[in-house]
Amino acid sequence: MDLQTVWFVAVAVLWTGFLLLEGFDFGVAALLPVIGRKPADRHLMLRSIGPLWDGNEVWLITAVGAVFAAFPGWYATWLPALYLPFVLVLFGLIIRAVAFEWRHSHHTAQWDSTWTNVITTGSLIAALGIGAALGGTTLGLPVDGDGVRVGGAFAGVTWSALLGGIAVLGYSMVHGAVFLALKTEGPVRLAARAFARRWSPVAALPLLAWAGLVHLREGTTVTALLWLVAALAVLVTWVSTRLDREGPAFTAWAVVMLASAATIFGAVHPVVVVSSIDPAFDVTLAEASVSDYTLTVMTWVAGFGLPVVLGYQAWTYWVFRKRLTADPETPHTAAGEPVNA
Amino acid sequence: MDVLDVARWQFGITTVYHFMMVPLTIGLGILLVVMHTMWVRTGNPEWLRMTRFWGRIYLINFVLGVATGLVQEFQFGLAWSEYSRFVGDVFGSLLALEALLAFFLESTFLGLWIFGWGRIPKKVHLAALWAAVIGSIVSAYFIIAANSWMQHPVGVVTDDATGRPEQVDFLAVLTNNTALAAFSHAIVGALMVAAALLVGIGLWHLRKRRLAGLSPEDVDHAVWRRSVRIGGWASLIAFVLVAVTGDYQAKLMYQQQPLKMSSAEALCESEAPAPFSVFAFGKLGSNECDDVHSWTVPALLSFLAHGDFSSEVPGVNELQEEYAAAYGATYPDDPSFGDKAGEPIDYAPLLAVTYWNFRLMIGMGMVSAGVGAYALWATRRGRVPTSRIGVYGSLLAVGAPFVANASGWIFTEMGRQPFVVYPNPDVPREDQVYFFTAQAVSPGISAAEVWTSLIALTVVYGALAVVELWLIVNFVRRGVTTSDGSPTPGHTPDGDPDADVTPGSASTRRPDDDDVLSFAY
Numbered sequence A: 001m002d003l004q005t006v007w008f009v010a011v012a013v014l015w016t017g018f019l020l021l022e023g024f025d026f027g028v029a030a031l032l033p034v035i036g037r038k039p040a041d042r043h044l045m046l047r048s049i050g051p052l053w054d055g056n057e058v059w060l061i062t063a064v065g066a067v068f069a070a071f072p073g074w075y076a077t078w079l080p081a082l083y084l085p086f087v088l089v090l091f092g093l094i095i096r097a098v099a100f101e102w103r104h105s106h107h108t109a110q111w112d113s114t115w116t117n118v119i120t121t122g123s124l125i126a127a128l129g130i131g132a133a134l135g136g137t138t139l140g141l142p143v144d145g146d147g148v149r150v151g152g153a154f155a156g157v158t159w160s161a162l163l164g165g166i167a168v169l170g171y172s173m174v175h176g177a178v179f180l181a182l183k184t185e186g187p188v189r190l191a192a193r194a195f196a197r198r199w200s201p202v203a204a205l206p207l208l209a210w211a212g213l214v215h216l217r218e219g220t221t222v223t224a225l226l227w228l229v230a231a232l233a234v235l236v237t238w239v240s241t242r243l244d245r246e247g248p249a250f251t252a253w254a255v256v257m258l259a260s261a262a263t264i265f266g267a268v269h270p271v272v273v274v275s276s277i278d279p280a281f282d283v284t285l286a287e288a289s290v291s292d293y294t295l296t297v298m299t300w301v302a303g304f305g306l307p308v309v310l311g312y313q314a315w316t317y318w319v320f321r322k323r324l325t326a327d328p329e330t331p332h333t334a335a336g337e338p339v340n341a
Numbered sequence B: 001m002d003v004l005d006v007a008r009w010q011f012g013i014t015t016v017y018h019f020m021m022v023p024l025t026i027g028l029g030i031l032l033v034v035m036h037t038m039w040v041r042t043g044n045p046e047w048l049r050m051t052r053f054w055g056r057i058y059l060i061n062f063v064l065g066v067a068t069g070l071v072q073e074f075q076f077g078l079a080w081s082e083y084s085r086f087v088g089d090v091f092g093s094l095l096a097l098e099a100l101l102a103f104f105l106e107s108t109f110l111g112l113w114i115f116g117w118g119r120i121p122k123k124v125h126l127a128a129l130w131a132a133v134i135g136s137i138v139s140a141y142f143i144i145a146a147n148s149w150m151q152h153p154v155g156v157v158t159d160d161a162t163g164r165p166e167q168v169d170f171l172a173v174l175t176n177n178t179a180l181a182a183f184s185h186a187i188v189g190a191l192m193v194a195a196a197l198l199v200g201i202g203l204w205h206l207r208k209r210r211l212a213g214l215s216p217e218d219v220d221h222a223v224w225r226r227s228v229r230i231g232g233w234a235s236l237i238a239f240v241l242v243a244v245t246g247d248y249q250a251k252l253m254y255q256q257q258p259l260k261m262s263s264a265e266a267l268c269e270s271e272a273p274a275p276f277s278v279f280a281f282g283k284l285g286s287n288e289c290d291d292v293h294s295w296t297v298p299a300l301l302s303f304l305a306h307g308d309f310s311s312e313v314p315g316v317n318e319l320q321e322e323y324a325a326a327y328g329a330t331y332p333d334d335p336s337f338g339d340k341a342g343e344p345i346d347y348a349p350l351l352a353v354t355y356w357n358f359r360l361m362i363g364m365g366m367v368s369a370g371v372g373a374y375a376l377w378a379t380r381r382g383r384v385p386t387s388r389i390g391v392y393g394s395l396l397a398v399g400a401p402f403v404a405n406a407s408g409w410i411f412t413e414m415g416r417q418p419f420v421v422y423p424n425p426d427v428p429r430e431d432q433v434y435f436f437t438a439q440a441v442s443p444g445i446s447a448a449e450v451w452t453s454l455i456a457l458t459v460v461y462g463a464l465a466v467v468e469l470w471l472i473v474n475f476v477r478r479g480v481t482t483s484d485g486s487p488t489p490g491h492t493p494d495g496d497p498d499a500d501v502t503p504g505s506a507s508t509r510r511p512d513d514d515d516v517l518s519f520a521y
Helices: A003-035 A039-049 A053-070 A072-081 A083-105 A109-139 A159-183 A187-218 A221-242 A246-268 A292-319 B003-042 B045-078 B081-087 B091-116 B122-151 B170-174 B177-211 B219-256 B258-264 B300-306 B316-327 B335-340 B351-378 B388-396 B399-414 B447-478
Strands: A271-273 B156-158 B165-167 B276-282 B292-297 B419-421
Touching: A003 A039, A003 A053, A003 A109, A003 A159, A003 A187, A003 A246, A003 A292, A039 A109, A039 A159, A039 A187, A053 A072, A053 A083, A053 A292, A053 B045, A053 B091, A072 A083, A072 A109, A072 A271, A072 B045, A072 B081, A083 A109, A083 B045, A083 B447, A109 A159, A109 A187, A109 A246, A159 A187, A159 A221, A159 A246, A187 A221, A187 A246, A221 A246, A292 B091, A292 B165, A292 B170, B003 B045, B003 B122, B003 B177, B003 B219, B003 B335, B003 B399, B003 B447, B045 B081, B045 B091, B045 B219, B045 B447, B081 B091, B081 B419, B091 B122, B122 B170, B122 B177, B122 B419, B177 B219, B177 B351, B177 B388, B177 B399, B219 B258, B219 B300, B219 B351, B258 B316, B258 B351, B258 B399, B276 B300, B351 B388, B351 B399
Parallel strands: none
Antiparallel strands: B156 B165, B276 B292
């Protein structure tokens, strides 16, 4: 594999990691009004993602940073083509981040419910918007041969962008539910199980459709197989939720994203921005990439840095591995249950 | 205004706003590490309360810094896509490495610190804070290295095929002398921000307690007193370092961007020895150097620029001509320059902006150091100041280093116009890499789009600033003691927070345990 492909894979891994990790905290936030009927339940749900969401969001920052670092031609075509949608995503991410911290910085019921709603709203916007952006770049954006958007401010908001948005949001909501079923105890756990049982097959459809469309455009046998794995994983998730097997459900649902993302990035390679105007305007890896020297330097640094990052982030997950209960007096570590109990 | 102007305003507003949070995060992080380490080493309850109190402010501020920092990473692509294409081989990798090596460290370990009280061993918990704060300092280094490369591009050659810089020496980019100077200056500047906060809030609480007749023997008194003493010393030490690093930076700037420094001094004609301008009057706004007159100190500028009292310092008028000869008197008549195509180039940055921001930076830094000295004097040998002017003045002066930090950046960023990547004079003319701001903006976007985002972001930022200030003020007023005057909840008398999160202790906990010093949600 040449370095450009190595970095394409790295970028794909970062985006997939982001969708997997931030996916469940987007999902938990989106489920707050659905599952969290009582303030104590919502509090519990927020505590389940409290120590993790900020670290998860760094996957997004690193993914965007890696796109800029390795493929500035991708970065500089993709972002301005979706100027206002990206600003909206930033808006969602900003209000969501401050709401997490500010919600518990003052104590009235009104304050609490306001910022809880802000967390939900911000997460919905961010999940939809980031999905739309990824959908756009892999299915088609209206860019010309110079990588400049054609057709006005909202030309980038096409059906493919909408599909991507719904796919990421739908995936995240079920992801949040299987996460909550695994991480909590009591009514939230039961409600999360019920949600996953009912919605997992439906919520996967837009994601499968997106991956399928990218595959149909430029796919290979490998991406066809990956797509089948994703579809099969949906089935396994559904069966697991019916059997109330939370560990397998969570794992299988993670496989849904891993396989779908692999299908999408595998099929679109070596194109990074698909032009909906003319395939000749597609931005390819080679056009978008930085020099081999810069890629080499980054490969060395990331080669040493990334394993360390993965190590300590995994360790944090391990520290906060215990199930949470709605009783705020009980500390995380008090229950003493194994993770998959 | 055309797209270029709106996009510049947007970048300026969002970046200056972001940089209100950043120095406080860095500076307070460093002081917090000291407090927490002292607590773990001594077990002294006042250190614990200081850690908790200042830690809470740190977190309220941190999250807004993170949130507004997101905009930074995206807007290079959103509004400045041609810039991003041009600098891609160097600039993007610094941002990516910042995220990989610094942001992960910062966010992950801060989450561990917030939620780890009593759940992980004390020393591991302390190490988590160290890791998070080291993360923020490392991130500052990467982003300043990126910025300094724009001020003084090193480690690159021009790629003949694309005309863009191609990186050939990553180590040179990382060890750019501009970056080393700017980084050290920014870190000690950040320390001044945090120090001023400790002094202002500490003095206010000390005075309030004394007027209320509260005992100077209890732990709260010790918390505020120690905060003031630490803040005062940090302020003075940081000020000395700010001056030393600033002087080094200014000398570098005279070599690398002489127009920026001469504009900052409103020095029109080259002079030997050159005087230092203390105060300027006349029509600075006209950007015609000769309309400006100032009160000066003879030969001081020669000393600041070159370390002696006789060297010549080049003036704006002469430098203008030099730059026009080297880089053209007009912009190329090319559509990539937008409205500026074919227009004459003004190589001098806006005189009023550079001149006054430079003075504001220095002046506010002096005010801040003065307040630090006052605080140390007023609290010497256990004294508590009751002077209304002194204490409220110190509280007001919390803003001074914020202004100094912001004006310093406005000076250095506006001062490099009309270039976004400034030509490096150490390199032969034909090998120089440079880029005009006028050609950096994204070609496909409309002014209406940028106006929309500019207005939306400004409104949101304004609202968030109001909430943040309100939260911090509210929190500060409550202090480290609960409203009924009893010790802070969540702590056993010997100040150990670990004790009350063990199972079965629920009955001994207070109902408003979330109140003043809790971290977790």
